[in-house]
């Protein structure tokens with residue numbers, strides 16, 4: 138079969154976007170999983186952190202399903218939702234839409250650029266759940282907020298939160314960022330283990346001054362990515378709860394692929410939190426591929442059209458990289 142796709146990214150977290158609204162592919166569940174494994178492979182495939190499937194929704198403007206590069210499905214993807222949001226907004230000629238995701242209908246709005254000339258979108262990250270059963274995390278307590286868990290580390294404190302995909306977050310210093318600890322903890326909780334039966338996204342967060350964070354994430358189903366939108370949103374929320382940052386105030390969140398803004402809002406009515414994630418949605422190329430559904434790793438590229446947006450993005454992300462290298466790797470401050 139022939140499949141049309143768009144390669145896109147949010148903060149360098151890259152995806153293949155496949156439109157099932159405009160095209161009648163009639164994929165089965167196994168097909169989406171197999172396509173993710175085959176096409177996301179960075180050696181033999183097209184290379185991406187995941188596939189974003191855009192489907193028809195019965196009550197919202199569109200529905201998004203997200204598959205990680207290992208074929209597992211995630212309930213949410215913040216960087217991916219900005220890309221899907223842009224794609225659907227442009228297809229429908231709208232600047233604001235509602236996208237159905239696995240657990241919630243989420244608002245996406247076109248917004249002013251945070252980098253000059255780079256299309257930016259704001260996406261709602263919700264619901265926010267601290268109940269450990271929602272991740273799920275198996276620990277003999279209801280919540281985990283900035284606490285040690287002996288089996289993970291004898292010196293780092295962790296917070297567990299679902300937004301609604303699962304995140305384990307630790308606020309650390311520069312020495313810890315430079316060390317190998319995140320990798321070993323992330324590999325442990327994403328392998329066979331008694332705490333996280335479904336795995337978890339693991340983020341190490343370094344505050345860089347008021348209103349600024351650096352977040353690095355090892356994603357469940359992928360490994361280290363340039364950025365994880367839900368992780369940056371969850372980390373901003375935790376920073377506000379730890380009184381490092383303020384609710385309602387814009388926080389600049391730096392990552393290995395660029396920078397986003399996050400704003401945390403609390404509802405007075407039910408004490409719930411919603412986070413708004415604002416950042417780029419950049420297109421790299423569109424392509425038509427021919428795939429043998431039984432062996433999707435044997436695909437051929439029929440047509441490929443490059444967009445010219447990435448050149449501008451590269452200039453801006455290089456500036457962020459330089460800033461981070463100075464702040465984190467060449468700084469002696471803790």
Ligand SMILES: N[C@@H](CCC[C@H](N)C(=O)O)C(=O)O
Nearest residue numbers: 211214215216302365366367
């Ligand atoms: N990159 C995403 C999150 C993708 C899903 C994640 N790996 C999971 O399994 O929960 C983001 O930008 O939020």
